[in-house]
């Protein structure tokens with residue numbers, strides 16, 4: 001399921017290995033996340049040359065990236081090209097929404113149902129459904145009373161025309177911080193509704209300089225090796241020093257240099273930023289000072305300064321001119337933390353203190369039911385008719401190595417909860433999983449095995465380990481309300497879902513299991 005980066009790569013690899021493969025995709029085009037999230041300003045925060053497949057030398061030599069960080073339309077064009085170039089489309093069924101899948105014990109196969117009544121049978125079900133593909137239910141009081149148009153960043157209409165409109169954006173996560181500066185340039189008035197401020201790092205995107213892409217291409221294999229050898233799945237020149245071991249002047253100079261460089265390299269300023277509260281406090285203070293310097297109105301600057309969680313505990317946001325946008329005369333910030341949103345009206349919204357804000361267009365950038373949403377939305381029944389939704393809504397996504405859940409044989413879950421996924425360059429993590437899954441299937445075929453499934457005790461230990469590793473860092477701290485641990489959705493079980501040790505340590509765990517005959521899995 002899913003024709004994004006994972007699904008397309010799986011299709012190419014498994015078809016090449018001699019399997020019969022069908023990819024079911026609800027969108028009318030391939031691309032997954034990068035098809036749906038086509039709001040103005042959408043851009044990846046991993047560099048173009050690294051946010052791409054490494055498994056075909058010619059592909060990576062021929063594709064021409066134009067900017068340092070890829071815009072959504074460029075990633076979509078790339079994935080569409082991959083689908084054409086490797087003749088993948090013939091095995092992809094677009095506009096095919098899966099509603100459920102049931103494990104049939106007697107045939108050791110899954111039967112898969114779609115919204116339009118089609119049915120498929122498959123020995124293996126690979127859930128290439130993405131971590132951020134199902135929006136969180138919109139929990140805004142009285143939204144139905146609003147008389148204007150409502151646009152959703154996760155399903156942006158191709159023909160949205162906002163020039164001259166009075167627009168309100170709700171949400172200041174990665175999406176909000178990208179869409180706000182883009183909209184501010186075209187709309188008449190922009191109201192930004194913020195509940196929890198985020199740390200926003202400048203992207204410093206730019207066109208690739210002459211010769212830059214060629215230089216990367218000349219050493220691509222080495223670059224890919226370096227990426228795979230970094231915990232984040234993308235090489236960063238991390239400073240090995242600890243923040244509190246150097247004097248204040250060196251600390252400031254290091255933060256300043258990396259802030260000017262832009263992007264996630266800023267997080268590699270010091271080695272202990274996610275381990276030592278004092279180090280994290282230092283980088284938080286630096287960003288707060290920057291906000292104060294950039295934003296002219298100091299009342300607005302104060303509202304934009306995060307102060308209730310460590311930098312990183314909520315996904316750090318990388319965006320262009322976010323803080324600068326609040327200096328524009330057509331942009332205003334509405335803080336709904338101190339003064340909650342009371343209700344929507346026909347012409348806008350009302351706050352608890354009676355303040356009214358009017359607009360004709362509402363843009364929702366309110367986030368996702370991360371990791372589990374795509375699974376719990378479907379009716380997936382494993383052994384004995386057990387519903388995955390019941391198990392995961394009670395206990396959270398319990399898996400071994402993030403790949404398999406006990407009771408759901410032959411259902412494999414690349415780059416999602418329980419593996420580094422969103423804490424890494426997703427493409428590196430996806431490639432790690434696709435090759436591991438292909439090896440597993442080859443081994444099963446060679447040994448005449450029909451089923452694979454997480455061993456319950458191994459699964460318990462893995463979930464504990466993922467949680468334990470997260471608690472060695474500052475990631476779970478503060479009141480970030482982060483989707484990393486399900487805290488953006490009321491009632492969702494809270495456990496830290498991505499594996500914080502990163503792709504290198506994770507790769508060792510994958511290899512250890514495979515080398516020992518798939519320890520932690522029951523093969524039958």
Ligand code: NA7
Pocket residue numbers: 132139140170171172173174175176193194195196315336365366367368422480481483488
């Ligand atoms: P996020 O990071 O979950 O951000 C959602 C934003 O929406 C966040 O600022 C929320 O505030 C805000 N929000 C959500 N519900 C409400 C209500 N009811 N009232 C006010 N504000 C609300 O999602 P994104 O789409 O920005 O990013 C997701 C990931 O996609 C991103 O990290 C990249 O990996 C790609 P809150 O913080 O909950 O107070």
